[in-house]
Structure formats: C-alpha cells, structure tokens
Amino acid sequence: MTVRIFVPRDAAALALGAEKVAKAITQEIAARGLDAKVVRTGSRGMFWLEPLVEVETAEGRVAYGPVKAGDVPDLLASGLLQGGTHELSLGPTEEISFLKEQTRLTFARCGIIDPLSIEDYRKYRGFAGLEKAIAMAPADIVRQVTDSGLRGRGGAGFPTGIKWKTVMDAAGPQKYIVCNADEGDSATFADRMIMEGDPFVLIEGMAIAGIATGATKGYIYTRSEYPHAIATMTEAIEIARAAGILGSSVMGSAHAFDLEVRSGAGAYVCGEETSLLNSLEGKRGIVRAKPPLPALKGFLGRPTVVNNVISLASVPVIMDQGAEHYKNFGMGRSRGTIPIQIAGNVKHGGLYEVAFGLTLGEIVDRIGGGTATGRPVKAVQVGGPLGAYFPRALFDTPFDYEAFAAKDGLIGHAGITVFDDTADMLKQARFAMEFCAIESCGKCTPCRIGSTRGVETADKIAQGIEPEKNKALLADLCNTMKFGSLCALGGFTPYPVMSAMNHFPEDFSPAPMVEAAE
C-alpha cells in the first residue's frame, strides 16, 4: 500500500521551509523508487516543530520535526516510511503532550486532513452538522446555537445565537452571512489556520447560518496579507459548489446558499464589523454608529449576520454533537472551547484549543514553556494590539471573558504575545498609541486626535519632561478615548497603555534628564 507522508502547507509552515521539505521528499521517493506519496495538510499548530512531517503507520501517525530539506535523505535512510526512529523523531503525533492535552472541537481536523479533499472532510464527520441542520426548522437551529453558549470569538463575546435570532426574525427579501476573517490582531492566526487547514468547516458553518437565518448569500472578508488563505478558501468554495454543498440547493435541500471571498486592503480597522461592512460595500472603511445593528441593517442596508471565522467554524460541531456537548466545556458564562494562540517570545508557540478556564500562568509557563530567549517572562499581552499587558502577578487569572474583564483586560481573539524582561513597557504603550494613529479610520475625534497626542505624551515621558504631569495627562487621555470613541480601536487602545503604566510603573519613570550645561 502506498505510504502517505504528510507535510503542512500552512503559511507558517511554509515560512519555515515546508515547501522545500515537501519537494525534497517527493524527489527522494522518486529517486529511490519508493511506494509513497506526499499529502499536504494544514498545520497541527506546533510551530516550534514546523516543518512537521508525519508518516501514516499501522499504529497511527508518527511525527518528525522540525525537518529541514537537508534532513530528508537521512530520514528516509532511517526508515521514515515505517515510522523508524531518528534524532528528529517525536513519536506518535497524538501523544505529543501539547496536542494530547487539548480539546479540539473546532480544530478537530486541522493538520490532519488534506484541506481541499472533500472525501477527507467527510471521513472526519464533515457535513454531519449541516445534514442535521437541513432536517431542522430554522428556529431550532438558532435555539441549539443559543443553548450551546457560543459567544463571538472575534473578541466581543456577544452570544452568537442571539445575533442569529435577530436576523432570522428580521424581514427582508435578501439577507447575508458575512464572515469576519479580517484577522489583524498581532498574535492571532486561528482564522488563517482554519481557512488554510480546514476551509470546508467554515463553509459548512456559514451554510448552517444561512439556513438558520434565511440568508442565501455569504461573504468571507479576509486580509490581503493572507494570500495562502485566500487561495485555499477560494478553491474550497469552488469544490463545494461542484459537490452541491453550495449553490441553489444546499446538499439537495430546498435551501440556497452561495459564498464569495473578498479581500481587504491593509486596513486594520476593517476588522470592526461596521467598518468591514462599509469596506465590503466598496466604501472607505469608516466605522458606522450603532444602532442600527448590522443584524437589521448590515451589508447594503439588509439584515446581516457578521460572525468571526472561529464562531462560524464552531457551529458544525455544535450541530453535530449537540449543544450540551459543547456547553459542558468551559467555565462561568464562557462555554465551550477557545483556540488560544501562543505567540511572540515563547518557547512552544502555537495553537492550543482548550476549554475556557486555564490560568494565564499555565498557558504561558507550562504549555508555552516560557520565553524563547530563555529570559524571565516580563509581560504578556492578551487579545492583540487592543489587549492589556499582564504582569506575572496576574498569572492566576483564568481564561474567561468575565475574569479578564474584571482585571481590566480582555480575551479578544485569544492571542497571547509573550515578552521577556528586555521589553520596555513605555515603548509598548507608545506603540499602542502609534498603531491606533496609523489605523484610525478618522471618524471620531478621541481616536483620531487622541492617539497622536498619546504618542507625543509618551515621548515626553520617555524624555523625562514633566513625567508626573504627563502620566496624569496620558491617563486622562485614555479615559477620554475609552469612553468617547465610536468603536473598539479608539475605545480599547487605552487597555495596553493603562495596563503598561499601572503594572510596570518603573518603565514610566526613566532616569531624570541630565540638564544641559547652562
């Protein structure tokens, strides 16, 4: 039987040389006349081991990594095809503790299947949720999603089922499902991994959303910085259309649903849902005032569900396994699993899907293994550029929407950036303001002007110019931005700034300026 060797085609694996490795294996197989073939997959999400090569054996998959193209001849000589041992051996993939301890519901197939094989997708319970949804009344689908406790994984944490119900109940000849795949937060890559590693799960989730709400058209709005995701997603949609999953009759049902991928153009603010809708309509990505809610007046003024990739990709498993199954994971009002993305200066960076409730310390120290540089962890930023910096003193905070809010932070899209003790928190606070200034859509004054004033004020503190007065001014500015901005960009930029100032005051008290000789 032809032995299957798995090499990821995920962008992060490619960035670490997976393409060269796949080519080297293909060449060596041919040169040696071996009965084997290379299958390209998504990533398992263990990026310190990428490129991770897996081989299918009678005992399951066996992993090797990180593999360089130059290692390939030696690997084959060591009996790669039989799962032979080599210094790069990692043993059975599923036994690697980083993977074994996860609860993969949304990412169940990612890294395992060929992302563009509809057969592979079906083999791992693909479309089982959609089949069940087709047999149900729309209101029952919405109830099941509501009962699961699923909340928006983009960051806001709004209950997905309630949003769907609003759209279901809204009248209108044309409704839309818009997938927010504008994953611009630093430290986040879960959306990208799904689109590159298991695109059919997003298609399935969106089709279910369409059936539940009466929407027949969907858009996936993603980033021009994600060319690989765009290519895979576009191809998957064509395959799904040819297979009768999308189109005028979804899987032979009376429901119509079709999809299109749209690419943004490098504007971070378009990850905000109303700005995204304007951009999708072909306008400047300016934030809209709410109300009206997008659920009632969204894309082209019509009822629209705007959900994050991970929210939509979690729907198939909820429909397939039931609301109870999903809801049983998690803590408090944060139900189900969350794909935590561990990034930055960390030893074991990657994607870790787990039930809500792990403490920040467990994630950073035990799972992430501390810093990549081996120096002490100074701070972790949770939730992207708009998330707070947490010091070690707050590492007992459980990963839960409400627990983070109580500590003046946010989970956001669940990205964590680890910094070692060389980080300068005043510089990070300044960057938060600078980023807001670069990316502000310009509609509201606190964000547009406040961010620039924030950069100037941070600079004055750094230069030792009236530091106490300027720190008070910065705090006051943050207060205005937090409560006066129209959207989360200006409204949440104060989180990284204030947390840096409150938790790391020593970085905001630089040595007094040496007076120039008079």
Place this chain on the structure above:
Amino acid sequence: MNMRISAGEFTERSLQIIRDLKHLEGPMLPILHAIQAEFGYVPDEVKPIIASELNLSRAEVHGVVTFYHEFRDHPAGRHVLKLCRAEACQSMGSDRIADRVRQLLGIDFHQTTLDGAVTLEPVYCLGLCACAPAAMLDDEVYGRVDEHCLGEIVAEVRR
C-alpha cells in the same frame, strides 16, 4: 502616466476590468485590486473611469483608494518586501531586523531602491506570530527572520 502603454490602451484595459467586475455587490475593492494587479498601482487616470462606470463621483473613488494602505499611487519596485512591525514580532527583535534591512537596502519604509529592485513596506501582522519575526517577499513568507535569512532575501531581490 508612468506606463509604457498608450492612453487608449490604458482606458480599454481599465474598462475591461471594471466591466468584468461591476456586476458584483460592492464591486469597488475587487476592481481596485484587479487594477493594481494589472498596472502595479492605482493610477490617477483610472479614477474618473471607475467613477463613471460605477456612477460615483471622482472624489468618492479617490477617497476609497486613499483610505487603504494597500493601494499605491505609484509603481512599486520589482519586488515588495513587507516586514512585520506588530507586537509579536517586536517581542522577537523585529525592530533590530528592521534597522538591519534599512541598512542593507539603503532605504527606509515606503521607499524603493534606486535600481527599482525592491520596495520596503511595513505590515501589521502576517499571522506568523508564533514564528516571529516574520516577513513577506512578494507572496513568499518567511518566519524567524534572522541575519542569515535577510541575506537570502536581499540576494533574491538583487538578482
């Protein structure tokens, strides 16, 4: 117009792109992406054509083009090198890498080398945050960018 085609041909190619896409709901961004793919940037001369085809004012089209970082108003170099400047990459020393790139290429961000080989652009996240610092040369991605990797990238663009 900084292109080696006649005004007539330019208009014809622009119209072709616009008419192929104008049936879409919200056709503006797909059109602008296609224009930039065709000409390497979004020339000023295309704005009245788009405006007329989509029944918008030229000011509206100009407003959209200038809102998005991705759309250029002049051609880029033969290659575009994007260096991630966001937090995860910062935590792994991307500021140092950025300084080194500027030194190696002799240009700052948003500039193109005199020989037209490469344009250097900042990018705020490539989604390669667990293998930082990250860069993208045209559509090719690079993770854990270090001195050696930079050498390869620079050699590639200089070729």
